[in-house]
Amino acid sequence: MSNALPEGFTLRPATLDDVPAIYGLFQSHERALYGYTDKFLASVQVPYSSPTLDLAEQTCLVFDQAGRLVGSMLLEQSMYTTFSVTICVFPPEPGSHVNHYLLRLAVSKARTLMAQAQPGVQVTLDSWVSSLDQESLQCYEMAGFQEVRRNWRMEIELNxxxxxxxxxxxxxxxxxxxxxxxxxxxxxxxxxxxxxxxxxxxxxxxxxxxxxxxxxxxxxxxxxxxxxxxxxxxxxxxxxxxxxxxxxxxxxxxxxxxxxxxxxxxxxxxxxxxxxRRVSLSVDTQNLTGATRLYQRAGMRKTREYLFLQKELLIGIPPLAK
Structure with a gap:
């Protein structure tokens, strides 16, 4: 897989002015997967406006030859030991390599930032990916990520x-x-x-x-x-x-x-x-409190599934155990 973007593609960090376009990108991607979108603007605006986020270092946008936004990458972190990457690419063009490029970029940036972590602590890079997004799942697998657990979107129709x-x-x-x-x-x-x-x-x-x-x-x-x-x-x-x-x-x-x-x-x-008339939430399928059973008892049902993928960047003691 080439390490470069296709000829004519450009990239730059995101700004807060880009939030509506990034939101639209996620909506298009979600429609392609599920046939509809119910994405909240806040789900994009909140992380991109976080006071702890360095937009210049932890975000990247990719534009095609026509100047259209086709990819976004957001890298969040906690204590420089737990990194989380969110990548969205649309339309899915296998020849563009945008997904692979952005994931490699996220790994590289996380490796640079983890130098600020407490010595001896494990460092991981995580991501949530829809079970229907086979192209992204293959990309993460090729990059060395492994499935750790799953989340369900659960919903109820209030008839x-x-x-x-x-x-x-x-x-x-x-x-x-x-x-x-x-x-x-x-x-x-x-x-x-x-x-x-x-x-x-x-x-x-x-x-x-x-x-x-x-x-x-x-x-x-x-x-x-x-x-x-x-x-x-x-x-x-x-x-x-x-x-x-x-x-x-x-x-x-x-x-x-x-x-x-x-x-x-x-x-x-x-x-x-x-x-x-429709209410949704997200739940860890292995929740120790039995939350999925509670939601089912309340009349909710599973409508989507997301895989939690993880790549260990540095072997060490888990942050909360140290």
Missing amino acids: GRPASPTWPEGVVLRPFVPERDDHAVFEMIERAFRDHWGHSPEDFAEWRHWAIEQVGFDPSLYHIAWVGDQPIGGALCSTGPVGWINTLAVAREWRGRGVGLALLQHAFGAFYRRGL
Whole structure:
């Protein structure tokens, strides 16, 4: 496979002004795979506007001979030990080698940046790829990536008014007020996901960037369950082409008591009242809390599958174990 782009193709780092074009690229790619797209603008705008992202060093756009955007690469990192690459190429032109070029570029940039990692720590490069995207899957396999686990997109069609939630005794739902509740909710979510595979401690400012400063943030779609003055669960949602549950978290000591199901049903009801009839979320198929079973019990079904692929760049102690 050639290391060069085809003659006449050009590349440059992305800017925030490119976000609409990158969003359109993802929409075209998604339509080609599934026949429709329900991509949220925030899913592109949030990572590209992250205060921790160096656009000049961690992004790349590829344009064809006519100046059309045909490829994008975004390289995110945590502690310079866990890198994540998102690549989108459309249209799929096997002769263009754009996918391979961008993946090689991401690996090269990650190897350069990992010099800033703590000594002795394992360094990995990860990516999520649709199970239908065979061209990309072959590209990652050729680059030495291996499948680690899978995620499902799960959805429910709200053909009628959803069932009303039943809350455990002592649990109440209160409106989310960002300046008042954001720290407490952030800490509850961090504790709830501490035992989730691959979870890295998140910085509050980074969480606030995607959770509160995102495009279209609506605090009335953040459904938080409280016991006294302590949050014990929450469904953080957003709206777009579909209703989306970004985060569903329940404190460990409250699991198995119906809080998760009640939060789901409450969220379904909130979307239904807004006229949205399809609700989606993403879930790790090997989630230790049995989340897939909970979602199936709530009436959701699998509609898409994504493979989590990983390449080890440096052997060492996993970051959270050191």
